[in-house]
Amino acid sequence: MIRAGQGVQALRGRIARPGAGRRTEGPFGLARRSPVAAVGAGVIAIVVLLALAADLITPHGPVAQIASPLLRPGHGFIAGTDELGRDELSRLIFGARVSLYVGVLAVSIALAGGASTGIVAGFYGGSLDNALMRAMDILFSLPAIVLAIAITSILGPSLTNAMIAIGIVYAPTFARIARGPTLAVMNLAYIEAARAIGAPNWTIILRHVLPNVSAPLLVQTTVSLSTAILTEAALSFLGVGTQPPTASWGLMLNAARQYMLIDPWIAILPGVAIALTVLGFNLLGDGLRDLLDPRIPTM
Amino acid sequence: MRYLLRRLVWMAAALLGVSVLIFLLVRLLPGTIIDILAGTEGQLSREQRLQILHSFGLDRPLPVQYVLWAWNLLHGNLGWSFRTSQPVAPLLVSRLPVTVELAMLSAACVTLLGLPLGIVASVTRSVRLKGFVQVVGLLGLSIPNFWIALALIILASYAFRWGPALIYVPPWQDPWVNAQQMFLPVLSLALGLAAVVLRMTRSSMLEVLGQEYVKVARAKGLAGRTVLMRHALRNALIPIVTVLGLQTGFLLGGVVINEEIFGLPGLGWTLLNGVYQRDYPVVQGAVMLFAATFVMINLLVDLAYTYLDPRIRFQ
Numbered sequence A: 001m002i003r004a005g006q007g008v009q010a011l012r013g014r015i016a017r018p019g020a021g022r023r024t025e026g027p028f029g030l031a032r033r034s035p036v037a038a039v040g041a042g043v044i045a046i047v048v049l050l051a052l053a054a055d056l057i058t059p060h061g062p063v064a065q066i067a068s069p070l071l072r073p074g075h076g077f078i079a080g081t082d083e084l085g086r087d088e089l090s091r092l093i094f095g096a097r098v099s100l101y102v103g104v105l106a107v108s109i110a111l112a113g114g115a116s117t118g119i120v121a122g123f124y125g126g127s128l129d130n131a132l133m134r135a136m137d138i139l140f141s142l143p144a145i146v147l148a149i150a151i152t153s154i155l156g157p158s159l160t161n162a163m164i165a166i167g168i169v170y171a172p173t174f175a176r177i178a179r180g181p182t183l184a185v186m187n188l189a190y191i192e193a194a195r196a197i198g199a200p201n202w203t204i205i206l207r208h209v210l211p212n213v214s215a216p217l218l219v220q221t222t223v224s225l226s227t228a229i230l231t232e233a234a235l236s237f238l239g240v241g242t243q244p245p246t247a248s249w250g251l252m253l254n255a256a257r258q259y260m261l262i263d264p265w266i267a268i269l270p271g272v273a274i275a276l277t278v279l280g281f282n283l284l285g286d287g288l289r290d291l292l293d294p295r296i297p298t299m
Numbered sequence B: 001m002r003y004l005l006r007r008l009v010w011m012a013a014a015l016l017g018v019s020v021l022i023f024l025l026v027r028l029l030p031g032t033i034i035d036i037l038a039g040t041e042g043q044l045s046r047e048q049r050l051q052i053l054h055s056f057g058l059d060r061p062l063p064v065q066y067v068l069w070a071w072n073l074l075h076g077n078l079g080w081s082f083r084t085s086q087p088v089a090p091l092l093v094s095r096l097p098v099t100v101e102l103a104m105l106s107a108a109c110v111t112l113l114g115l116p117l118g119i120v121a122s123v124t125r126s127v128r129l130k131g132f133v134q135v136v137g138l139l140g141l142s143i144p145n146f147w148i149a150l151a152l153i154i155l156a157s158y159a160f161r162w163g164p165a166l167i168y169v170p171p172w173q174d175p176w177v178n179a180q181q182m183f184l185p186v187l188s189l190a191l192g193l194a195a196v197v198l199r200m201t202r203s204s205m206l207e208v209l210g211q212e213y214v215k216v217a218r219a220k221g222l223a224g225r226t227v228l229m230r231h232a233l234r235n236a237l238i239p240i241v242t243v244l245g246l247q248t249g250f251l252l253g254g255v256v257i258n259e260e261i262f263g264l265p266g267l268g269w270t271l272l273n274g275v276y277q278r279d280y281p282v283v284q285g286a287v288m289l290f291a292a293t294f295v296m297i298n299l300l301v302d303l304a305y306t307y308l309d310p311r312i313r314f315q
Helices: A002-015 A027-033 A035-052 A088-124 A126-140 A144-155 A159-186 A189-196 A201-237 A249-259 A265-292 B002-027 B033-038 B046-055 B062-074 B088-124 B127-142 B145-159 B175-209 B212-219 B224-246 B248-262 B267-276 B280-308
Strands: none
Touching: A035 A088, A035 A265, A088 A126, A088 A159, A088 A201, A088 A249, A088 A265, A126 A159, A126 B002, A144 A159, A144 A201, A144 B002, A144 B248, A144 B267, A144 B280, A159 A201, A189 A201, A201 A249, A201 A265, A201 B127, A201 B248, A249 A265, A249 B145, A265 B127, A265 B145, B002 B062, B002 B280, B088 B127, B088 B175, B088 B224, B088 B248, B088 B267, B088 B280, B127 B175, B145 B175, B145 B248, B175 B224, B175 B248, B212 B224, B224 B248, B224 B280, B248 B267, B248 B280, B267 B280
16 A cells, blocks of 8 residues: 555656656556556456466366355365356356456447547537537436446347447447547647648548547546446346356356355355456556546546 | 526437437337237237237337327326336336435435545545555445445344345335335445545545645634635535536446345336336336436536536536
């Protein structure tokens, strides 16, 4: 704690220097300038590695019933077994795969759809801007979970549909975040200059607008990964997301509800996994925000 | 005043948009409503099918269907449940108090926990506390509230051998039993958000406490408490209210999940049951009601700005 606090304090002095956030350094540079981001990146790296190597490192498959149900941790199984006698540790590790898969693809959908909408709206302005952003506002007038539940209830509960629903739910955030800087850039002289030399619109968007939007988008992507993973867990927990027997942390918590008073471990461990992963993305997002946007004071 | 009118008009427009969205979403359903109604055992002839479609008005063009549906909606008619044939509107209205109670108690709890702790954390100005508060705030964002709920249930039953009554009792019947039932759901919802508010309050207060006018107030010899409450907190509240407003969606989502976990028959519980039973009129109605509530709360948050900071005048 002490170290993290001092590090952030030191960071304040550093980010005041112009261009401090633009330098590209190795991972150690990141660790020096933002310990918060580095810790987050470290946690994420571990989770990603576990998810990728799940087939190699897990002692049992995610759906293999190999022992008596509801064994406490220790009896030959590090994390015990679940209500169907499946190895809890293996399911936790394979669960990381589902969480990251859904999180990354859902955020990609939101980023691609939302950011392009926002940039196009800001770039062309006028009635197109109005129409696009009002459409986004409509999606904003529902709480994220409620909208996601509504969408999955129509599409049917499944991993893919949960992913699509989460992508739609978070797209408006990206649209708003991309539109602001686009509008600001549009008034600058170099856009006019690019126009004057006859650059086509898409060149201007890709080469002159996108670089200015990328920093806030990067921060938002990181933060959205955390909320997307949480939303997937919530949807699966409610039974409208990933379906059994797939090992998903939310689903594991759902199954645990019936047995948690017999064996609390099966309700505790998946929650710890979710919290750690989400915390990793939040730490990274926080650190990146400090580094990339010195105007916002550290909270 | 003109701002308020414009906002109200825009609110209505947004809700209209939501209603079109929901209407189209439900019409996107794989298979027709008839198949859902008839279930697996229903082998309908073509004539029977057309007849049922006609009796529901489903053989008309989509825009006509929408206008009829929206017209009924405006008159407080949300259709009839597929499962029980009861009208949906009175059902949802009867479920609303549970949701409102849960949401308001949670919001109050968030404020009562987060705000004072944040003020205390800002006054001490400790550097060590900074990292600690930052991590606590992020933990609040990272830990799923439904997991806190499960953990609290386990804790209550293992450590205290305690569990609230299972059948929901409204507060006007037995306030004590109701309070017991609300205790865990409210706590599990409020803990995470209170951590977020704590973090925001601390940073916002520190920023304000460094301002010149706070120094002037101190130099005038005002009591520390007066400076803190009247000069600092009032200005610090603006970003805090922003964060609270942003978390409203989070809170309402949490309410839906917690109603399901704790078996509280509110709007979220009704929505989820509608989803499980493929009772689409109920789903449509509940989603509309959530949208209306959400939009209204957002308006109230914006109005709170003008109260807190008279300089903000919306155009």
